[in-house]
Amino acid sequence: MKTKWHFHFQTNDFVFEKEHKFIGSANGLNVNIAENLPENLELEISISPDKEKNNPNAEQTGTLYITLPLTHDEAKPVIHHLAFMISQKIAFDHGDFKLLGGLLVCERLPETPEEIEEVGDTPFSVVVNLVEAVPPPKFDSQKFAKKSEDSIDFRLVTQHNEARNTKNAIAKFIAFFKILESQFPPTHKKQHIKDTLKTNSDLLNVFTSIFEFTxxxxxxxxxISFIDSIVHARHRCAHLKVNKNFGYLPFDPKIKEEVEPFLGPLEALTYETITKLSKSV
Structure with a gap:
């Protein structure tokens, strides 16, 4: 018995030009899958945009279908987590993608005469109270389907999505910087974060692959200049000492000079370090 799960979605800054279908194993999603998901679980994914969006405030609406070789009871413990993983991967690569709350439909797909008799005329079941699964260009199907021997660290994917969706410049800067702190810890106890980042050859290689130099x-x-600047800004973002005139207050004009210019480069840099350097756990 297979089951096909229906999740309604909306996008806000990119669109699917057509229906996309993927067949493979859960491990091929290039994300860290839930521990209780069966190893090498085969699945089918279909992303079907609506012909007419049903939410005027969204860029696009549609349905994400996930088909598993599991019964309803077998799939129920993992389907929400799997949908969350898929949604996070789409959001990480492309932009604001949200699964919507409301009704979750499960369609039973019988494969044997016994299963056909069991299902009868009631192949559909409904699960209520589904919570939103994703925290706040065109869809690239090849990027989504790309496989690798080592999955990226899903925890950093969610951190990157959260940072990108944060509106406040100071909070956004710190959220991106946390990714660098997590990926490049000090090599010894008293090493300063600035020295840690400056001496990391992997980070240097990623940096020079993004930004052009002669x-x-x-x-x-x-x-080196970039690291000096972001560490300086991070210190002022994280600490406020008004008696010493240190740190950034709301609407401080220095935010536009010392913080905002680095948000785009930090987003690009951390995206690449997560994609190229992080490993799942």
Whole structure:
């Protein structure tokens, strides 16, 4: 017996131009799958946009279908987590993608005469009170379907999505910086974060693959200057000492000079470090 689960979704800053279908194993999603998900679980994913959106405030609406070789009771413990993982991967690569609350439909797909008799005329069941599964360009199906031997760390994917959706510049900066702190910890107890980042060759390689420089020396100097600037800004974002005139108050003009210019580069850098360097646990 297979089951096909229906999740309604909406997007706000990208669209699916057509229906996309994927067949493979859950491990091929390039995300860290739930511990209680069966190993090498085969699944089918279909992303079907509505011909006419049903929410005027959304860019697009549609239905995400997940078909599993599991019965309703077998799939129920993992389907929400699996849908959450898929949604986070789409949001991480493309933009604001939300699964909607309300009714979750499960369609039973019998494969044997006995199962056909069991299902009868009632293949559908409904689960109520589904909570939203995703915290706040065109869809690239190849990027979504890309497989790798090692999955990226799903915890950092959710952190990156949260940072990108944060509106406050200071909170957004700190949220992106936390990713760097997590990925590049000090090599010894008393090492300063600035030295940790400056001496990490993997981070340097990712940095120089994103931003263009004419010479290696120029690239190294650009990297060092970038680290100096973001560590300085991070310290002022995280700490406020008004008696010493240190830190950023709301509407501080220095935020536009010392914080906002680095939000785009930090978003790009952390996206690449998560994609290329992080491993699932």
């Amino acid at each position: 010479t290696e020396e120029e690239a190294l100097q650009g990297f």
